[in-house]
Amino acid sequence: MKIKLSEKASKIATSMTLAIDSKLKQMIAEGVKVYGFGVGEPDFDTPEYIRNAAIVGLNKGLTRYTPAQGTIELRKAICAKLKRENSLDYEPNQIIVSSGAKHSLSNTFAAILNPGDEVIVPVPYWVSYTEIIKLNDGIPVLVPTKKENNFKITKEELKNAITSRTKAILINSPSNPTGAVYTERELRDVAEVAVENNLFVVSDEIYERIIYDDNKHISIASFGSEIKDLTILINGMSKSYAMTGWRLGYAAGNEKLVKAMSSIQSHAVSHPSSITQYASAAALNGPQDDLRKMVQEFNKRRNYMYERINFMEGLSCIKPEGAFYVYVDISAYLGRNLCGIKLGSSLDFAQIMLEKGCVAVVPGGAFGTDGFIRLSYATSMETIKNGLDKFESFIKENIE
Numbered sequence: 341m342k343i344k345l346s347e348k349a350s351k352i353a354t355s356m357t358l359a360i361d362s363k364l365k366q367m368i369a370e371g372v373k374v375y376g377f378g379v380g381e382p383d384f385d386t387p388e389y390i391r392n393a394a395i396v397g398l399n400k401g402l403t404r405y406t407p408a409q410g411t412i413e414l415r416k417a418i419c420a421k422l423k424r425e426n427s428l429d430y431e432p433n434q435i436i437v438s439s440g441a442k443h444s445l446s447n448t449f450a451a452i453l454n455p456g457d458e459v460i461v462p463v464p465y466w467v468s469y470t471e472i473i474k475l476n477d478g479i480p481v482l483v484p485t486k487k488e489n490n491f492k493i494t495k496e497e498l499k500n501a502i503t504s505r506t507k508a509i510l511i512n513s514p515s516n517p518t519g520a521v522y523t524e525r526e527l528r529d530v531a532e533v534a535v536e537n538n539l540f541v542v543s544d545e546i547y548e549r550i551i552y553d554d555n556k557h558i559s560i561a562s563f564g565s566e567i568k569d570l571t572i573l574i575n576g577m578s579k580s581y582a583m584t585g586w587r588l589g590y591a592a593g594n595e596k597l598v599k600a601m602s603s604i605q606s607h608a609v610s611h612p613s614s615i616t617q618y619a620s621a622a623a624l625n626g627p628q629d630d631l632r633k634m635v636q637e638f639n640k641r642r643n644y645m646y647e648r649i650n651f652m653e654g655l656s657c658i659k660p661e662g663a664f665y666v667y668v669d670i671s672a673y674l675g676r677n678l679c680g681i682k683l684g685s686s687l688d689f690a691q692i693m694l695e696k697g698c699v700a701v702v703p704g705g706a707f708g709t710d711g712f713i714r715l716s717y718a719t720s721m722e723t724i725k726n727g728l729d730k731f732e733s734f735i736k737e738n739i740e
Contacts, residue, residue: 360700
């Protein structure tokens with residue numbers, strides 16, 4: 341029997357980060373010693389007080405359906421967090437809780453896009469952005485950014501990308517994969533363009549709490565009522581609270597838009613896990629000491645990895661200002677042979693590095709820039725040191 345799938349499904353690419361992680365786990369299961377710098381997942385346990393809150397919720401029998409938009413307790417906790425940390429005033433009816441930030445993005449684009457609408461996406465971009473946009477009948481308009489600008493889109497680049505079909509601008513700060521953080525001036529430039537052209541701004545702020553040095557996270561929605569009304573703020577629990585498997589994201593925005601997102605969600609998944617919602621309210625309302633300790637440890641790893649990479653021949657990277665990735669320029673190696681195989685792309689580099697060098701990295705082609713690879717430092721310092729030793733020696737011994 342001939343199986344016919346939808347054209348939409350056939351055009352969606354598999355997540356490269358999850359594919360790398362799957363191969364990594366397979367090799368480990370086969371007894372191979374592999375160093376993983378691929379998936380972006382904190383290696384810390386979910387803080388104990390959050391885990392205990394989930395247990396309390398289970399024992400209280402909080403295992404039934406919740407409102408599609410999320411529990412009122414969690415939405416109030418999110419409002420309090422946004423006021424306390426981002427100087428933003430939202431009401432619970434302007435908040436929707438979803439099964440991860442990725443799900444929040446999917447709900448957002450389902451609610452705002454009509455077939456053929458365009459979304460401006462600065463390059464490099466997180467791997468799922470373009471596919472989520474396409475799944476919701478939109479067209480991602482990829483705008484290359486410059487390394488000398490820390491891979492951040494400029495006002496001029498943004499204005500030049502706008503057409504009569506442009507519906508939204510997507511901003512990710514701190515950035516995955518580069519770790520770049522937009523300054524207040526840079527965000528005000530984006531806000532001015534958005535307001536002038538009546539464009540939505542989808543602001544992915546999932547890494548906002550993981551930030552270093554004197555850098556400061558600023559929510560673009562905080563610049564006034566006009567831009568706030570056009571902004572869909574995306575955030576979640578995965579990165580800041582080491583809750584990746586709990587799957588809890590949220591969005592804040594215009595009440596009419598949030599209502600549409602809630603309707604969409606009610607038919608897709610009903611609502612996110614009741615127990616995860618209970619634990620997430622405790623996370624937001626509780627002590628933040630574990631988060632601060634985690635960021636301090638990430639900072640040590642960041643500094644070490646940044647210095648090591650820039651010391652290696654033929655490699656370079658900008659210093660991450662947030663998140664937990666370094667975006668490494670490998671363009672000097674493309675066209676050369678590694679283990680006797682010509683490197684035609686970052687995917688070639690990543691595949692050889694994993695299969696023969698036993699080091700997992702993510703090819704920059706997955707983020708829209710083929711001359712790069714992404715390394716995550718969301719792993720132990722021991723793994724980072726030994727893995728980078730292996731990485732460096734493998735290149736030295738096998739590059740031609």
